[in-house]
Amino acid sequence: MTDAGVNFIPLLIVAATLASFIVSGVRARSREASDYGFGGRYIGRLGGGAAIASNWMSAASFLGMGGLLYLQGYYALAYVIGWTGGYVLLLVLMASQIRRFGKYTAPDFVGDRYASPGARLVSAAISITISVIYCTAQFKGIGMLFAWLFGTSYPNGVILGAVVAVSYVIISGILGVARNQQLQYAVLIVSFILPLMLLAHRLGYFWALPQFGYGVAIDDLAREFGIDFTAPFASGSLFEWLALCFTLMVGTAGLPHVLSRFYVVPNNRDARWSLVWGLFFIALIYWSAPAYAVFARLLEARGGMVPPPYAAEKMADIIVIKTAVMGGLPSWMIGILAAGATSAAFFTVAGLLLTGAASLSHDIYYRLINPRASETSKMAIAKGAVVALAAVVLIIALHPPGLIAEITAVAFALAGNTIFPAFLLGIWWGRANRHGVITGMLTGVLITFATPLFGKFVPVVAELFPLTSSAFIGAPIVIGIMIAVSLLTPPPPEEVRRFLAEQVHGHMEAE
DSSP states (O other): OOGGGOOHHHHHHHHHHHHHHHHHHHHTOOOOGGGTTTOOOOOHHHHHHHHHHHHHOOHIIIIIHHHHHHHHGGGGHHHHHHHHHHHHHHHHHTHHHHHHHOOSSHHHHHHHHTTOHHHHHHHHHHHHHHHHHHHHHHHHHHHHHHHHHHTOOHHHHHHHHHHHHHHHHHHHOOTTOHHHHHHHHHHHHHHHHHHHHHHHHHHTSOOSSHHHHHHHHHHHHHHHHOOOTTOTTTTSOHHHHHHHHHHHHHHHHTOHHHHGGGGGSSSHHHHHHHHHHHHHHHHHHHHHHHHHHHHHHHHHHHTTOOOOHHHHHHHGGGHHHHHHHHTTOOHHHHHHHHHHHHHHHHHHHHHHHHHHHHIIIIIIIIIIIOTTOOHHHHHHHHHHHHHHHHHHHHHHHTSOSSOHHHHHHHHHHHHHHTHHHHHHHHHHOTTOOHHHHHHHHHHHHHHHTHHHHHTTTOHHHHHHSOTTTTHHHHHHHHHHHHHHHHHHSOOOOHHHHHHIIIIISSOOOOO
16 A cells, blocks of 8 residues: 555545544443443434435445445336335335334344244354344445455455444444434434535536436436446346345344344334335435436546446445546545545444344343353453454455445345244234244245255256345245245244233324
8 A cells, every 4th residue: 555545635524524423422321231222211213214225324334325226227226215115105004003012132033922942042143143134234334445445455455344344333332322323323414415416517417406417417428328227127127136135125124133223212103104104215215326327428428438347246335435436536525435435334333233243132142141240241241242243344345245235135045044934923913923933043044045045956046045035936925835834833922922912912002
């Protein structure tokens, strides 16, 4: 690395932004393991929505989605539809009921609803695996950003970024406090949309609402350069598109660190309205990502710098930053954009590592191994788990298996094939039992990884269960297996069925 390669102004802005959040996190720090990742005061529906959006925004949203849209055009809108549609599914099917159960984590819900330590263990292992896969995508984004900021190689960037990210989590403790997340979302939305507005203005398009103004740029691409950005299935078939949309929807509704957000609201009505506001705040980012992709293609074409496919794929995950550079934005504005992207990845890494740590320290160590564990020992286990999980993620991220959004989609597929069916039947069907849920979740794991395991030997497996889209067929199969096995085995304990009937569905809270 040489000093000439360092982007000083963006680096200073990124460092200042992260430092401000570390200070904020330290001030709000909690010393109880019960708050290490999931605590936080209730701060209203609007604030809760901002917290949900901040909890959701990641490198996949900030960088990966723009990269896929840049590569695939219309086809990549499956990510926009799937990830936003998942929140609608969650709103309709589970938000209020999750609040009424009032459990601490996804494994907590599964273990108590199905009265099974075994089901809790399987769910905890799946939650940890989801965290590792999801974190790998974030580490790739962090690595690319740090490599660009410091003018160094990707491996050096990902190692440096990993060290900073883990230090960020350990030093600050609970960075998931809801009020802090409101501030995080404000930073994210400003840093993503402000450069886009300036970019649209410089290119001569409607800048006040660039989410609408970029439509003219799509027409210009087609008219001037013959690039059709709206061809529906140029990058895949209708089946693949539908499978990806469905998988991302059910995966969103089953993602552990998303579900945990509903445990801190005071009533069902606020749970629903927080989710509605969260969906709106998330959509502001998602409506903006396609504009970056279109402007990138337009700037390349007008500059005579259209890269070959392999080169385009290599830089797709950082195309949002490159678009700002190609558009001639000032360094301080590019720094603001980079700060938002880095913050999004860091916030998500913090949430995911804490989710995985909670599964190890609370759901496995405390609930299954040492029920008498003190808060101090649980905190020590949680912090050790953060470091251990980060080390595993770092090793994988040094040689990432795909684009940021594609890696993230695998985590969603796993959640959609396992956690989502367990929650859906656990809430809505009192006859579902531990035998059914354990068999179903294990089947879901097998289905998720069927393509890398069996795809080469049985080609039809790869066609029916794509790695990023396996829940389209997989989730219904898992639900069917859970129902069949539950009917063939003894029913769950009567007290569980009574709680479900009386407390979850039998009354409505005052609204």
